[in-house]
Amino acid sequence: MLQLIKKRLIQLVFVLFILSLVIFILMKLAPGDPVLTLLHADEMSITQADEAALREELGFDQPVLVQYGKWMLGLIRLDLGTSYLKGRPVLDELLDKLPATIQLTASGLAVMVAIALPLGLIASRYPNRWPDHVSRILALVGASIPSFWMGLLLIYLFSLKLGWLPTSGKGSFAHMILPSITLGFAMAAVYARLLRSGLLDSLSQDYIKAARARGLAERRILMGHALRAALLPVITVFGVSFGNLLAGSVVIETLFAWPGLGSLALEAIFERDYPIIQGYVLATGLFVVVVNLLVDLSYSLLDPRIRLGKGASS
């Protein structure tokens, strides 16, 4: 296991290096830079000479690789640079937004588990009968409704019509409910179906038959034996889509004025605030690699047949 972690850490360095290089070059190749925004060209008399001067001052006239090298040198000294538009260190900007993102992600995940687990269990218990159909329809609805629309519908119902919950903002538990449901519901759809097929698969295994033969309670077989194995594909998919979860909440953040990482990144991309984009990419890359490492480690807990760090299975 230690070897796996070591290997992953080395991988991490390479992944982040390549990721940052590719993103840096892509962003530089994309048209535009933050100069016009910085100079407020849409409301102040600026000449193209002023723009060129600022471009030179910021070093945008240098070759891309030189600019990347400079950024890399800063990174080695653990300096992520300073945001052009906000004038603050990138690290501070990211750390400011991180708690809100983790909070939204965690509560969204909680909603997802609360919906997906019962739906998946019921669907696998009664395959191709009405509970399964209901779960399938719910999953279809959840997967097809775009989250911005779902969010608006929820706001319309719970804030305007019923007046129970605030429309947007952050601060109280009430503020968290609608964004969490919007985020969790869309995810739950996929995971409920995954869980169902996983459960159906593991319920047909020999060791389940053996458990039944031993006279174990059906409930214990389902929760103790079948579910553990069925969680494997669910967790794998979760690990792979975790990056999506961090970034994919942009729509929800905008809708609910939730000050998270997603909208910070989106804004940075639109305004070409390169240091923020780079910092964000590094942070997401780090998260995804770490989460996937944890996912791999969790396999051995879930399925005793998988032993990490021994032979081919590592």
Add this chain to the structure above:
Amino acid sequence: MLLLKENKRNKRLFFTILLLVLSMVVAGCGKSANSSSETGNTGQNATAAAENKAGKTLTLLYHFKSGSLDPHNDYIVLKAGVVETLVRMDDKLELQPWLASKWESVDDSTWRFTIREGVTFHSGAKLDAAAVKASLERGIGVNKALDTTLKIASMKAEGQELTITTTEPLPAFPSELVNPYSGIIDVAAEKTMGTEAFNKAPVGTGPFQIKGFTPNMEINLARYDSYWDGAALLEEIKFKFNEDGNVRALALQAKEADLAFQLPAEMVDVIKQDQNLKIESLAGLRAHFLLYNQQQPALKDVLVRQALDLLIDRESMAKDVMLGNASAANGPFNANLPFGSQEAVQPLDTEKAKQLLEQAGYAQGSSGKLEKDGKPLTLEVITYKGRPELPLIAQLLQSDAAKIGVTLTIKTVENVDTYLRDNNDWNLATYSNLTAPRGDGGFFLNSAFIVGGSLNPANISNDELSAIIAQLNATGDVAERVKLTQAAAAVIKAQALHSYAVYPNIIVGMNKKVTGWTPGPEEYYLVTNKMDVS
């Protein structure tokens, strides 16, 4: 033995990591749980509290979020009534004294401002010329654009007298000081607080001071009792941000917000149906217009540009594309402005457009398209989605042009500014800009019609217009500036250098209980000491 040890260590490591992750999740949940118990109450009592404190607080929902309250880099600080500038605009967009009680021009590049007596900062410090000088110095130090536009060479402060010398003659200097990035702050307070803290709670002279700030979410404002122009009627204001227009409209309908800015045009009718709410839709300082690339042979010909100008159905753009929340344009500057053009709006005239093109040498070919030297007149229109109505304006133009055999192809680009500069093969472009951001046309004329200006990607250059702009730049007299600005607009129209389509409206939704407040075309002074709730 060794293996066992390693195994043990592995296990420990694994559990440490697991614990770490768990603690992270718990911290996340714990935080929310904590805040829920603390603010859950506020949530429940919010409506009750609002009723009890009626007449005391107001909630305002703004359409751009702010992550910082640096008064010289974020105009929200001025909009929130925390800082004020030396000069302001009234609702007719004419200059009025604010923190400067009067000013005069000593010579071409020297101005003497008299700073208002009896003004204090939220810190209690008195406002004098030295404080203003320090604030302006900070402003031009941290905001490059402000430095470029103010062109301050030196400042001298004596008591309440501030003498400013500019690096070159700037007859419109006082109008530049309307700039929301030039708000006057207490630099001494910044020194004691530290810049990082100051940029979260800047100290100004306005009717409200910052009580709390959550970046990108809300500013809590509290009344400043010693405000020089009379303490505000409201005790507290919640200045919130939400960038989704539909949510802003819903929050207004749910009575969570009393004022909601920039509502989507399609929500206007729904809000009007609520008898507690009303909509203010007024002409702003922005114009949607067409750029012509005169580097292209076809558009070098003024007849072709004039013909295209006649193909713009301005009334339909205002009524159908903008759902009535815009007015048809007759020049760069809104007719409501003192220097706006009073001429009638050019209606759609396909016949005359065709005549002009025939005059320019185009004739109907066998395919029914207008051709010259065997080549059909096909032009590419660049548009972008940043303002969703611009692509629709391009489409309307496309369909009207097709009626007389002119083919327009539409290309949507992501970053229009960069595209127009980096490419030279475009013909037309839809664009949108503030044309009189500080109640003066000088900015737009200089940026869009002088070679090298930041809004002149096609390098438009017209000798007659350049001469007028040069004269304008050297004129301080307001009446004379109005005349020159109008003369410039007349040249733009005659030469069809740009074609102005519509002036989009500012749409503000408000609860009828809000009194003493109407939106202004400048969109600067959103929070005032006169606003109240009944």
